[in-house]
Amino acid sequence: xxxxxxxxxxxxxxxxxxxxxxxxxxxxxxxxxxxxxxxxxxxxxxxxxxxxxxxxxxxxxxxxxxxxxxxxxxxxxxxxxxxxxxxxxxxxxxxxxxxxxxxxxxxxxxxxxxxxxxxxxxxxxxxxxxxxxxxxxxxxxxxxxxxxxxxxxxxxxxxxxxxxxxxxxxxxxxxxxxxxxxxxxxxxxxxxxxxxxxxxxxxxxxxxxxxxxxxxxxxxxxxxxxxxxxxxxxxxxxxxxxxxxxxxxxxxxxxxxxxxxxxxxxxxxxxxxxxxxxxxxxxxxxxxxxxxxxxxxxxxxxxxxxxxxxxxxxxxxxxxxxxxxxxxxxxxxxxxxxxxxxxxxxxxxxxxxxxxxxxxxxxx
Amino acid sequence: xxxxxxxxxxxxxxxxxxxxxxxxxxxxxxxxxxxxxxxxxxxxxxxxxxxxxxxxxxxxxxxxxxxxxxxxxxxxxxxxxxxxxxxx
Numbered sequence: 546x547x548x549x550x551x552x553x554x555x556x557x558x559x560x561x562x563x564x565x566x567x568x569x570x571x572x573x574x575x576x577x578x579x580x581x582x583x584x585x586x587x588x589x590x591x592x593x594x595x596x597x598x599x600x601x602x603x604x605x606x607x608x609x610x611x612x613x614x615x616x617x618x619x620x621x622x623x624x625x626x627x628x629x630x631x632x633x634x635x636x637x638x639x640x641x642x643x644x645x646x647x648x649x650x651x652x653x654x655x656x657x658x659x660x661x662x663x664x665x666x667x668x669x670x671x672x673x674x675x676x677x678x679x680x681x682x683x684x685x686x687x688x689x690x691x692x693x694x695x696x697x698x699x700x701x702x703x704x705x706x707x708x709x710x711x712x713x714x715x716x717x718x719x720x721x722x723x724x725x726x727x728x729x730x731x732x733x734x735x736x737x738x739x740x741x742x743x744x745x746x747x748x749x750x751x752x753x754x755x756x757x758x759x760x761x762x763x764x765x766x767x768x769x770x771x772x773x774x775x776x777x778x779x780x781x782x783x784x785x786x787x788x789x790x791x792x793x794x795x796x797x798x799x800x801x802x803x804x805x806x807x808x809x810x811x812x813x814x815x816x817x818x819x820x821x822x823x824x825x826x827x828x829x830x831x832x833x834x835x836x837x838x839x840x841x842x843x844x845x846x847x848x849x850x851x852x853x854x855x856x857x858x859x860x861x862x863x864x865x866x867x868x869x870x871x872x873x874x875x876x877x878x879x880x881x882x883x884x885x886x887x888x889x890x891x892x893x894x895x896x897x898x899x900x901x902x903x904x905x906x907x908x909x
Numbered sequence: 910x911x912x913x914x915x916x917x918x919x920x921x922x923x924x925x926x927x928x929x930x931x932x933x934x935x936x937x938x939x940x941x942x943x944x945x946x947x948x949x950x951x952x953x954x955x956x957x958x959x960x961x962x963x964x965x966x967x968x969x970x971x972x973x974x975x976x977x978x979x980x981x982x983x984x985x986x987x988x989x990x991x992x993x994x995x996x997x
Contacts, residue, residue, distance in 0.1 A: 689919040690930040715917030716928030727984040734981050735917050735928075746950075754956035761957075761982040903936060905920040 568663055569656050576660065580667055580863075587671045588860035591678055597769075598682060598839070600846040600886060603854045605699060605707060606638045609718070609888060635718030635731075638707030639851035640694035640882035644677045645864075646670040647876055670877040674861040677879065679830050680909055685848050685883035686837065687893060687907050689714050689737040698853065698880065709884045712736045712847065712891045720889065723763050736892035739904040743834070743896045749783045755838045755894045756823045762889035764840035768823040774813045775833040780825055781817070788818040832907040839891040847891035851882045953990035957982045969995045 568576065592601070618626040648666055689711055696705040713720060713729075713736040720729040736758055740751040752770065759768055772780055780786055789807040796802035805824070808815040813829040823838060831837065839847050852859045864878045885891075895904045917928055918936040927933050946966040948955050961980035963969055969977075969991060977988055 688921075690921060690926050690928055692930055711928070714919075714928040723982070725984045725986060727982045727987075729981045733917060737919055750950065750956075753950075754960070757956045757982075900920070901935075903918060903920050903925070906922075908922075 565659050565661060567656075568658050568660055571660070576663070580664070583667065584671075584861060584863070587674070591675060591861075595678065595682065595850070597841045598686075598846060599848045599850045599883070600844075602639060602849045602851050602886075604639065604851070605641075605696060605702060605705070606636055607849075607886070609635045609637045609710075609886070635710075635888075636708060637710045637885060637888070638694070639849050639884040639886075640707055640709055641696070641698045641851045641853065641880060642882050643698070644674075644879050644881070645876045646673045646878070667877070671861060674877075674879055678881070681850075681881065681883040682848065683830060683832070683907075683909055685885065686712070686891065687832065687835065689735075689904055689906055691716055694882070710888060711885050712893065713888045718888075721762070723761060727761065729762075735904075736889075737895075737904040738892065739895045739897070739900045739902050741896075741898050741900060741902055743898055744779050744782065746784070748779065748896055749785050751894055751896065752780075752783070752836060753785060753821055755836060755892050756821055758892035759838050759840060759890065764843050764845075764887075764890045766840050766842035768838060769841045770820055770823045770825045771828045771831050771837040772825060773831040773833040773835065774827045774829075776836070777817060777827055780820065783820065786818055786820045786825065789816060832909070834895060834897050835907065836894040836896065837891065838894075843887070843890055845887035845890055847885065847887055848883050849886040851884070853880045953994050954983055954987045957987075958991070966995060 615629045618624065620626060646669075648670070691708060691710050691714070694707045694709050696702045696707060699705075710716070710718070713731075713734055715731070715733050715735040717732045720731045720734060722728045738751070738755065738758075740747065742748045742751055756768055756770070759765075781788060787801050787803040789803050789805040790796060791807045791809050803819040805816060805818070807817065813827050816824050816826050818825055858880050861877060861879045864876045893904070895907075897905065918925055918933055919927075921930075925933050925935050948958060948964060948966060948969070952958070957980055958964070958969065958977075961977075963972055963977070963980070974988060974992075977983055977991065978985070983991075
């Protein structure tokens with residue numbers, strides 16, 4: 546009985562004869578399907594990778610930070626209490642830009658190119674897409690100052706100014722009161738914090754404060770702290786840290802241990818233990834000397850990624866010169882942009898002896 | 910002790926900027942240990958008190974309730990815990 550399955554890029558590459566065959570000798574239909582399937586899988590995978598931090602949207606702007614606090618008035622038989630109004634609102638915007646990856650071939654090249662060459666080009670484009678998304682997330686998270694972007698892709702709102710905000714950064718926007726009716730001063734309350742303590746008790750205190758910064762805004766479901774692997778040894782040495790053990794290790798009967806297992810198959814993308822109730826993860830995209838805390842279980846994500854309204858323009862796509870001949874494409878493109886959404890769900894600590902206690906924006 | 914600076918001022922490249930990206934002067938610093946008994950690590954609301962520049966037990970005892978409640982993130986329940994922990 547013949548085997549069944551779906552043809553993928555892996556099949557093209559593994560079949561040496563087919564891989565070395567020229568694209569021009571095949572009908573487009575025979576090649577485009579596995580390429581498109583691989584693109585769809587790639588797009589689904591990158592969305593899943595970002596899903597703990599980023600929600601998707603097609604909106605340009607949104608309201609954020611409605612202050613809701615009021616008092617009841619002592620009244621008698623004749624009192625008509627005054628109407629209470631003036632709920633201050635903040636706003637957030639999300640930019641939309643376009644990134645291109647040039648396939649960059651001449652007609653002569655296209656006539657001679659092999660299936661393997663074409664597949665490798667797409668794999669490279671997918672890699673470039675991941676790099677661009679990673680850079681977008683990092684810029685949106687770690688930059689502490691708001692900025693203005695101008696609408697370029699929505700015809701109805703062309704040239705509209707969009708105010709792109711960060712996590713709470715003391716810009717004066719109102720901050721919602723928490724469920725215990727505690728209020729926060731939007732002009733002084735910042736989630737971008739600098740400390741000169743890079744280890745020991747000072748860093749322990751600063752990290753506790755970082756976790757509190759997230760939880761005090763009612764984001765306490767599953768707080769995580771993301772660190773660069775360069776900080777792993779420092780964090781492991783903190784008094785407030787309890788490590789996950791590797792499989793096969795049994796903790797001493799009187800020793801504290803965190804309820805989790807260390808993933809020994811990787812070093813730079815794994816949970817390593819608990820710090821005051823927050824799970825500590827190493828992440829490859831975290832810059833060294835920075836600590837990022839947020840509630841990963843909250844549906845109100847720290848960031849939103851804006852995509853085009855048109856479904857055909859979402860994700861990494863082949864920008865064919867003629868849609869009926871999808872292989873004839875000079876570029877692969879992706880439309881996206883990142884901005885803060887739930888500004889309270891995230892706080893970043895920069896720990897550096899030379900920063901003078903001021904948060905320093907990293908450069909990427 | 911870590912040097913603490915006012916919130917809302919950041920270093921971007923070579924410039925100090927506020928939250929709106931406007932250039933500002935370098936913030937003042939408050940280095941050095943304050944006089945008095947430092948708040949223990951497990952003191953209720955410690956992080957919020959320190960952020961509000963109340964860093965010693967003496968300062969907690971001396972601060973009126975209204976001043977403590979005015980700090981970010983402190984409401985009546987936490988104030989009661991603070992008063993219970995501050996001692997005589």
